[in-house]
Structures are given as structure tokens and as C-alpha cells.
Amino acid sequence: MTGEAGVGDYLALLKPTVMQLVVFTGFVGLVVAPGGINPFIAIIAVACIAIGAGGSAALNMWYDSDIDAIMSRTQNRPIPSGRMTREEALVFGMVLSIFSVALLGLATNWVAAGWLAFTIFFYVVIYTMWLKRLTPQNIVIGGAAGAFPPIVGWAAVTGTVSYESIVLFLIIFLWTPPHFWALALYKQSDYGAAGVPMMPNVVGEKSTKIQIFVYTLILAAAAMLPTFFGFAGWVYGTVAVVTGFCFSYLAWRLMVTHEDVPMRKAARTLFNYSLSYLFIVFFAFMTDNMLTRLGTFS
Amino acid sequence: MSSPYEIRAVEADTPEVAAAKARVRRRRSIALAIALALFAITFYTLTIVKMGPALFDRAL
Numbered sequence: 001m002t003g004e005a006g007v008g009d010y011l012a013l014l015k016p017t018v019m020q021l022v023v024f025t026g027f028v029g030l031v032v033a034p035g036g037i038n039p040f041i042a043i044i045a046v047a048c049i050a051i052g053a054g055g056s057a058a059l060n061m062w063y064d065s066d067i068d069a070i071m072s073r074t075q076n077r078p079i080p081s082g083r084m085t086r087e088e089a090l091v092f093g094m095v096l097s098i099f100s101v102a103l104l105g106l107a108t109n110w111v112a113a114g115w116l117a118f119t120i121f122f123y124v125v126i127y128t129m130w131l132k133r134l135t136p137q138n139i140v141i142g143g144a145a146g147a148f149p150p151i152v153g154w155a156a157v158t159g160t161v162s163y164e165s166i167v168l169f170l171i172i173f174l175w176t177p178p179h180f181w182a183l184a185l186y187k188q189s190d191y192g193a194a195g196v197p198m199m200p201n202v203v204g205e206k207s208t209k210i211q212i213f214v215y216t217l218i219l220a221a222a223a224m225l226p227t228f229f230g231f232a233g234w235v236y237g238t239v240a241v242v243t244g245f246c247f248s249y250l251a252w253r254l255m256v257t258h259e260d261v262p263m264r265k266a267a268r269t270l271f272n273y274s275l276s277y278l279f280i281v282f283f284a285f286m287t288d289n290m291l292t293r294l295g296t297f298s
Numbered sequence: 299m300s301s302p303y304e305i306r307a308v309e310a311d312t313p314e315v316a317a318a319k320a321r322v323r324r325r326r327s328i329a330l331a332i333a334l335a336l337f338a339i340t341f342y343t344l345t346i347v348k349m350g351p352a353l354f355d356r357a358l
Binding site: 004005006007010038040041044103106107 | 319322323325326329340343344347348
């Protein structure tokens with residue numbers, strides 16, 4: 001029923017599952033930032049990050065509707081399934097994007113709003129329109145878009161960007177390649193059919209698995225930086241070491257698994273674990289920060 | 299004389315399809331109304347919060 005998209009279709013355009021991690025990491029950036037913020041304004045700031053993420057997801061689906069129709073994972077989305085026109089998705093995405101930036105600027109400050117606008121621009125123009133169909137490094141560089149939310153949250157409170165928020169950015173940035181390449185390893189026929197140059201389709205499985213392992217080791221080390229620099233305590237440090245070790249072990253197991261079915265299973269396990277990893281690490285960072293603020297460690 | 303314009307017959311929706319479309323439109327309208335109400339409440343509350351104690355700081 002073209003032109004008769006329901007409420008559920010508009011919600012699906014926001015990619016709510018992807019949005020969860022974006023909103024959570026933005027929320028953590030906001031909570032751990034030094035200084036205070038009115039709780040109502042904090043709620044609006046987090047809502048703006050969510051709406052901005054949803055708007056950019058809608059614009060992504062508008063632009064990618066041709067390849068979404070080819071891949072099994074995405075062909076039931078509102079546009080390829082014919083329930084919504086491309087124009088409807090474009091207008092919806094633009095309205096949400098502009099609204100989220102304007103509201104964040106009015107509610108908090110224009111530094112945070114500027115970062116949110118840049119995040120949306122980076123995801124839609126740099127990643128979706130330019131890099132995604134051009135290079136296997138698409139999600140390495142484009143992954144920055146998903147890593148900006150803690151900076152936005154931090155800037156909403158402080159009005160600035162500091163090295164602490166950049167470290168949070170770095171953790172998500174380094175997490176993105178192993179996460180997406182694990183997905184690409186067990187969905188590579190999908191990406192190949194759509195002509196998207198994901199790493200396994202371009203350089204092969206062996207090289208991709210080695211790169212996943214290397215990125216995971218760098219990520220595990222980078223996750224220790226908050227404790228190393230002294231803005232997180234031993235609670236976070238312990239969690240970062242344990243989860244980083246598990247991540248590295250799963251990446252190593254994937255690297256040494258060569259048979260097709262077990263390899264795909266190992267890739268799926270790594271992908272699922274990576275989702276939990278980011279949530280656990282950021283939750284631990286927030287908990288550690290709150291315990292310190294409450295004077296538990298003093 | 300043949301027309302330069304192609305005239306296509308538009309098939310009317312069956313009663314079931316028309317009713318389904320009407321239901322979808324109604325739900326969409328309700329969602330839009332809720333979104334607009336939230337928008338108004340958000341901006342009203344935000345204005346009060348931003349003004350803070352200065353709300354009463356004016357000549358009477």
C-alpha cells in the first residue's frame with residue numbers, strides 16, 4: 001500500500017535497535033561530564049541525540065533504498081517493501097534532523113548542536129553517500145559518525161570538547177570495525193549482491209579476520225585509557241580488562257577458524273558479544289564515575 | 299481521433315482495503331497529534347526552565 005505507511009513504518013525508519021547504543025553512549029557522555037545540568041534539559045538533550053540519530057537513519061534509508069531492496073537483511077524495510085515512498089522518508093529525515101539540532105541548540109548550547117549537526121552530516125553525506133559504495137574502509141572512517149554521541153552529550157553539559165570525551169569517542173571508533181566486519185563475514189553474500197565493498201568481499205576472509213583481531217587488540221588497549229589518564233577508577237579498569245580479554249579471545253578464535261559453518265558461527269558470536277561489550281564498558285564507566293562523585297572511593 | 303494522453307483506469311479500492319487505509323491514516327493522525335502536543339509542552343517547559351528565577355524578576 002504505497003503512500004499509506006503506518007506509524008510502525010515511520011518508527012522503523014529511525015532504526016530503533018541501532019539507536020539504543022547511540023543514545024546510551026550519548027547519555028553516558030552527558031552524565032560523566034563535569035558540572036551540572038538541569039534534569040529536564042538533560043532529558044531534552046538525550047532526546048535530541050535520539051531524534052538526530054533517527055533522522056539520519058531515515059535519510060540513510062532514503063538514499064540506500066536501492067541496495068536495501070537487494071539485501072535479505074534490509075528488504076523488508078518500509079521503502080523497499082513499497083509501504084513508503086522515498087520522498088516521504090526524505091522529508092521525515094530532514095524534519096527530524098533540523099528539529100533535533102535546533103532544539104539541542106536552544107536547550108543546551110550551540111557547540112553541542114554543532115556537533116550533532118556534524119554527526120548527522122558525517123553519517124548521511126560522508127558515510128552513506130560517499131564512502132559506503134566506494135571503499136572497504138567505509139565503516140572504519142564512517143564509524144566516526146556512531147562515535148560522536150558521547151562528545152555531543154559531554155558538550156551539552158560543558159559547552160566544550162575535552163580529551164576525556166575524545167577518549168570515549170576513540171573507544172567506539174575502534175569498536176566499529178570488528179563489530180561490522182563480524183557482521184559482514186556472515187552476511188557477505190548479501191553485501192556482495194548489493195555491490196557494497198565490505199572488507200570480506202574485497203580482501204577476503206583471511207585478511208578481514210586478521211584485521212578484526214588487530215583492531216580488537218588496539219580497542220582493548222584504548223579502553224584502558226580512562227584508567228591510565230586517571231579519569232576512571234579500578235571498577236572501570238577491571239571491567240575494561242576482563243571484557244577486552246574476552247573480546248580479544250573471540251576475535252582470535254574467529255581468526256583461527258577456517259571451515260565455513262564454524263567460521264560464520266564464530267563471526268556471529270563475536271558480533272553479538274561486541275554489542276554487549278560496548279554497553280558493559282560504557283555502563284562501567286558511568287558507574288565508576290558516579291561512585292567517585294558520591295565519594296565512595298574517597 | 300486518438301487522444302495524445304494515455305488514459306488509465308484507476309481501480310477503486312475494495313471496501314476492506316479502503317477500511318484498512320482509513321485505519322492506518324487515523325493512527326498516523328493520532329501519532330502526529332501526540333507529537334505536536336509533546337512539541338508544545340517541551341517548548342513551554344523549556345522556556346520556564348531557562349528563565350528560572352528570573353521568571354518573576356520584572357517590574358510589576
